[in-house]
Amino acid sequence: MxxxxxxxxxxxxxxxxxxxxxxxxxxxxxxxxxxxxxxxxxxxxxxxxxxxxxxxxxxxxxxxxxxxxxxxxxxxxxxxxxxxxxxxxxxxxxxxxxxxxxxxxxxxxxxxxxxDSVLHASKNDMCYLRANATGAEAxxxxxxxxxxxxxxxxxxxxxxxxxxxxxxxxxxxxxxxxxxxxxxxxxxxxxxxxxxxxxxxxxxxxxxxxxxxxxxxxxxxxxxxxxxxxxxxxxxxxxxxxxxxxxxxxxxxxxxxxxxxxxxxxxxxxKSFELEGDIIKEDPKKTEGSMLDFLKMFPKMFAKLLMSPVFMLLVLCQCCFSSVIAGIATFFSKFLERQYSASAAYSSRLIGALILPSIAVGMVLGGLIMKRWGLSFRAIPRFSVVMLTISVFCCVPLFFMGCSTQDVAGVYPTTSDVINGPHLSCSANCSCPSSAFNPVCGENNIEYISPCHAGCTNFTMDPENPYRIQNYSNCLCIPGLATAKPGSCANTCPHYLLPVMLLISLAGFIASLSHNPIYMMVLRSVPPEEKSFAIGVQFLLLRVLTWLPAPALFGMTIDSTCIWWKIACGKKQGCGYYDNNLLRNRYLGLQVGYKTLGIALLAFIGWKMHRSREYSLEKKPEGPL
CATH class of the missing domain: 1.20.1250.20 (MFS general substrate transporter like domains)
Known part of the structure; x- marks a missing residue:
């Protein structure tokens, strides 16, 4: 029919x-x-x-x-x-x-x-001195x-x-x-x-x-x-x-x-060579197969692929590298905001204009390398290991291109209670709400989580903008002139931002050179008649093993570096301050760990291919690059 x-x-x-x-x-x-x-x-x-x-x-x-x-x-x-x-x-x-x-x-x-703002009548961000201002907060x-x-x-x-x-x-x-x-x-x-x-x-x-x-x-x-x-x-x-x-x-x-x-x-x-208007027809026997038949065959075909060591090792290798991409895509903007005081908008602009294009160019160039030199099944692992190892070495300087969290009174470098926040003796009688988050930077270059925690009792409006505060004064916790400016203290690492972006882009470019060659290995590691099903299983495993768990794992890693949480009714409401050194080392360390594991798997595949003559790209030229 x-x-x-x-x-x-x-x-x-x-x-x-x-x-x-x-x-x-x-x-x-x-x-x-x-x-x-x-x-x-x-x-x-x-x-x-x-x-x-x-x-x-x-x-x-x-x-x-x-x-x-x-x-x-x-x-x-x-x-x-x-x-x-x-x-x-x-x-x-x-x-x-x-x-x-x-x-x-x-x-x-x-x-x-x-x-939180001192200009909002409903907020209590200024210091209002009261004797014995203690007790449970409603x-x-x-x-x-x-x-x-x-x-x-x-x-x-x-x-x-x-x-x-x-x-x-x-x-x-x-x-x-x-x-x-x-x-x-x-x-x-x-x-x-x-x-x-x-x-x-x-x-x-x-x-x-x-x-x-x-x-x-x-x-x-x-x-x-x-x-x-x-x-x-x-x-x-x-x-x-x-x-x-x-x-x-x-x-x-x-x-x-x-x-x-x-x-x-x-x-x-x-442009068919047959008669114009020729219509593709399908054998009626081919359409008789039901979904039930497909489901019956699925476990057997799936198990067969799982028992293919080279295919599974390659997919696991892809999972490692895809996890790195997932971590960068989801949280790299946050990393730039915290490490180098870049705004969310500027971070997104840098990622879209530098990192992603460099990865795209690397993928295209990797395909051209495959076409120009026709890398064999045994040569691809060696090529990929070299490229990925170089990309890892490009990431090593990133561990040192950062600085510690700015000094935050009662929070960093020392703190006793990361949930309920700082308890400063100088502002103990100010009745500061524990949920307050309105950072100010004292003239002593120490940050306070709100004007109340700095003991500030007065403020001056900006003459050029009647809706914005110029500075706070009479701050009990700040020596000298006892003044503070609204906002966080200046980060000492902004000059690292562009060099870091260039290094990350270079590492991404070099690593992406191996993308197409590894993908070709996956296509050639299974018989031609099982290729379509193998690609489906490959993407299924990538989703289950990478794109589902990796963002949550990177999120847990980032949360583990939080040193002060914003709270509401005693429950966490997002992180206010991170330990920047821990954040940098753990976030980048997890990426390097995934890459290293992927390189080890590729090296093992290369060793196995060296001992086997079962696969050869030259013998199986079909398939897209």
């Missing part, structure tokens, strides 16, 4: 009967999809600050879209050309668009962002509401990420197979290469979009002029308009999904 003829009899606009137009539409959809993913990662630290999340919680949200993708990917791969692939892609794009709107809903459902109504919002909106954002994962399932499998089926002989590889090349721009655009919107105040649609003008993007209390980019990407996903509903189920094969 002809499964496509009936569909092709319906009149379709000529524009949507061209595989080149499909490639264009699919490239735009993939760019927008990746733009969304990278944009969300660029706003992680801002969302943490807005809703009082720790890094473990934000890292978990970041990776949850992989759950929906992992659960449904096998079924979608099975359906293949049994369904109307363009429509399924369009429906997936619409679902991703809806999930982006759901992810932005917390902004519209929550109360305006509130922060849980304010606003703090109680913050805790409720944190739990409620975390669930909402997690749901949005799960839906996004489900929506993204058909995009690549159906898109690639549709192009491969109807592209002319020799054109399929070119079109797919164009798709991957165009997709590289998505992550860069996402981080650059983040750098723009994070300079806009979060409640620009709600707040009064005073609240918007009091803070600057460099203020530790600043929260950018994280939701704005989600609405932009939601609109982009919706627009790029619409054309798919106009493509037919099947196209004329492009």
């Amino acid at each position: 002809d499964i496509y003829a009936k569909d092709l009899k319906k009149p379709k606009p000529a524009l949507f009967c061209n595989v080149k137009i499909f490639v264009l539409c699919h490239g735009l959809l993939q760019v927008t999809q990746l733009l969304y993913s990278s944009y969300f990662k660029s706003t992680i630290t801002t969302i943490e600050r807005r809703y009082g999340l720790d890094s473990l919680s934000s890292g978990t949200i970041s990776s949850l879209h992989e759950v929906g993708n992992t659960v449904f990917i096998a079924f979608v791969s099975y359906m293949g050309n049994r369904v109307h692939r363009p429509r399924f892609i369009g429906l997936g794009g619409v679902l991703m668009s809806i999930s982006a709107i759901i992810l932005a809903l917390p902004h519209f459902l929550s109360q305006p962002y509130s922060y 849980c304010a109504q606003e703090d109680s509401r913050k805790l409720e919002d944190t739990s409620k909106f975390w669930v909402l954002m997690a749901t949005a990420q799960l839906l996004f994962g489900i929506g993204s399932v058909p995009i690549q499998p159906f898109g690639i197979s549709y192009i491969d089926d109807f592209a002319g002989a020799g054109n399929s590889a070119l079109y797919i290469a164009i798709l991957f090349a165009v997709s590289v721009f998505g992550p860069s655009f996402g981080y650059l979009l983040g750098s723009v919107v994070l300079q806009i105040y979060v409640d620009v649609d709600k707040a009064s002029a005073g609240e918007a003008l009091e803070l600057t993007p460099d203020d530790p209390r600043w929260v950018g308009a994280w939701w704005m980019g989600l609405l932009i990407t939601s609109g982009g996903l919706a627009l790029t999904s619409v054309p798919y509903f106009f493509f037919p189920r099947a196209l004329d094969v492009e």
Whole structure:
């Protein structure tokens, strides 16, 4: 039976009967999809600050879209050309668009962002001397509401990420197979290469979009002029308009999904040597296989792949290197903010303009090296080990390119209670709320977590901005003139920022040279008839072993370096201060550890290949580079 003829009899606009137009539409959809993913990662630290999340919680949200993708990917791969692939892609794009709107809903459902400020009547950030100001602090109504919002909106954002994962399932499998089926002989590889090349721009655009919107105040649609003008993007209390980019990407996903509903189920094969208008037909016996048959075969095929030592070692090796990418994509912006006092917007701009393009160039160059020198199966591990080892050595200086946390009274370098904060004798009678976080820098270059903790009893407004404080005075804890300026004390490491970015970019470029060669090894480590299934299993294992746990693991590592937590009603509401030395050593150390393990696995594979003549790339030239 002809499964496509009936569909092709319906009149379709000529524009949507061209595989080149499909490639264009699919490239735009993939760019927008990746733009969304990278944009969300660029706003992680801002969302943490807005809703009082720790890094473990934000890292978990970041990776949850992989759950929906992992659960449904096998079924979608099975359906293949049994369904109307363009429509399924369009429906997936619409679902991703809806999930982006759901992810932005917390902004519209929550109360305006509130922060500690002496200009707010409801806040008690100045020192009001009272004798014997001790005793249990009551849980304010606003703090109680913050805790409720944190739990409620975390669930909402997690749901949005799960839906996004489900929506993204058909995009690549159906898109690639549709192009491969109807592209002319020799054109399929070119079109797919164009798709991957165009997709590289998505992550860069996402981080650059983040750098723009994070300079806009979060409640620009709600707040009064005073609240918007009091803070600057460099203020530790600043929260950018994280939701704005989600609405932009939601609109982009919706627009790029619409054309798919106009493509037919099947196209004329492009530049076919057969009669024009020839329609691809499918053997009816081939479609008799049911999902039940597929599920019965799945465990046996899966177990066979798991028993292939080279395939499994290569996938585990890829998991190690992908974990490094996951850690950088999710938390590198936060690392730059804490280590070098870069704003969230500037950090996103640097990542999008330096690191991601250098990795993309490395991947392309790695493919060209494969094509030019035709590396053998035994040569690829040696090449990759050399490149990855050099990239590790490039990372070594990063451990020393940083500085300690600035002196914070009662918090760093010594502290006795990281939860309830500093207890300074000079401000003991000031009745300072334990939840206060409004950093000021004393003239003694020591930071205090609020004007109250510095013992300040007066302040002066900025003559150039009536909504901003110029300085605090009569501060009991500060010797000399007893004055302090709003904001954190200046970091002594900003001059390291650009050299660090260049080193990271260089390390990423060198490491990415091995990406295509290792991917080719995976393709050649299985029989040709099992290649498609092996690729599916590879991506399944990468999601389960890397993209799901890695962001949460990096989040836990970062949380372990926190030395003072913001609190509300006795519960943690995000980290206020990290031990910068611990943060740098543990965050970078985990990345280097993953890389070292991957290099060891590659070296073992190279040793095994040296002793075996079972595999050879030259003998199996088929497959894309």
